[in-house]
Amino acid sequence: MRVAIAGVAESDLGEVPGKTVLQMQGEAALAALADAGLQLRDVDGIATAGGEGIYAPGMLMAEYLGVQPRYTDSTNIGGASFVAHAGHATEAIRSGQCNVVLITYASRQRSQRTRALGSIGAASGPLQFERVWGLPAPVGAYALAANRHMHEYGTRPEHLAEVAVATRKWAGLNPRAFLRDPITIADVLASRWIAEPLHLLDCCLVTDGGGAVVIVSEERARDLAQPPIWILGHGEAHTHLGIASMPDLTTTPAALSGRRAFETAGLRPEEIDVVEVYDSFTITVLLTLEALGFCGPGESGAFVSGQRTAPGGEFPMNTNGGGLSYCHPGMYGIFTMIEAARQLRGECGPRQVEGARLALANGTGGVLSSAATLVLGRD
């Protein structure tokens, strides 16, 4: 049996000072259900990652919505969580556990100023060996990966900057994007250092925001408001938690999640029309493109050069403006699915990738720790 994304929605994005994260998730949930042509009473599965120390986030979210689910997923593997939830939901629906799974997320990291650079992990337990050194979390770990990639393959800061510049061009076509003014490679290279070799403009935004995605069985998908976006393949993996335990700093777990997603879909990377990958940092994108097989190891710098991922380029990527320019509330993964579904529906207006039939959404979590991949398609 096939499983589909039937509804997607964002909450308010950017700066949302007057709302709670439950309220934002509730609003996104209702909007995604309305998008699908469903109601809360149709929901029999809940998935949410929680975060910020929330106890039993699935129970909290379901209770808030007035839903009594028979399927719950509170998996938290960082920013990849929601893409992983979609994979789990696919199998749960396939096995008959449930028919309509609602995935939600929201955070107010900008308004609450909770994204402190040192706040990931306590100085007790295994992370005591990392926190004592003042490596800013998570950017410092991504900087380590970037320097290693530069050492092994000759990747340059200009290659990283290509991603930031192209992504901002897409943001300029998205009215909901937080930063829309064009930037140049020189702007990226002239922006201040955060952790070398990453500049400020190599780093994602800190915004408020959230979203919801509705996953349904093929039977439910037939008579809904939107054309079904089929989940053709999915995969997930995690290889470590702390950066010192990452097996190879230039190979992300997307190499595993992507292979599984493509294998289950029976498709190859070159068949994908539009790609939405987690862009916490520009280096995240380069490493992910290699891991997913869109180019070979070490080739990502050349692959993105000449603005190939920008509007009008040969490889449309992060068409909503990404975490770099559109929205990044801390766990961006849900937005990769939302944008991929919208692209396949053909409803993206000026940023629409013409004729897109197959899309890939990839979430990354922690410090290149986790990955979850979906291959999506329309009829």
Added chain:
Amino acid sequence: MEKPYPVPDAETAPFWDAVAAGRLDLQRCRSCRRHVFYPRSLCPHCGGLDLEWVTVSGRGTVYSFTVVHRAPAEFQAEAPYVVALVELEEGVRILTRLVDVEPAAVRVAMPVEVTLRGEPRLPYFRPRP
């Protein structure tokens, strides 16, 4: 603002005790003979439960590094500074701070050695000839 400091527990106390005594000690698995870091009660390479503490050379090379400019608040006064992943001769990687070197002179693959210093005493690394 107080900087994070190690909180030794049943598994990590021998490591920090050794550092305080002027040694860099790692666990080694008696079954597969591989070294293990961070300290734990089982060998993540083979699942063995018989681990011994051994004093190691303290020599390694820089696997990667970053020069930190925008630091966590409690470290900002020290910026810019170099945080590195050092690969020890024994095959494990350890996160550390590089000292006695200009940030601009640090390179991946550079040979380094441990230097125990600070309060509390921590395993920093510095260039070795």
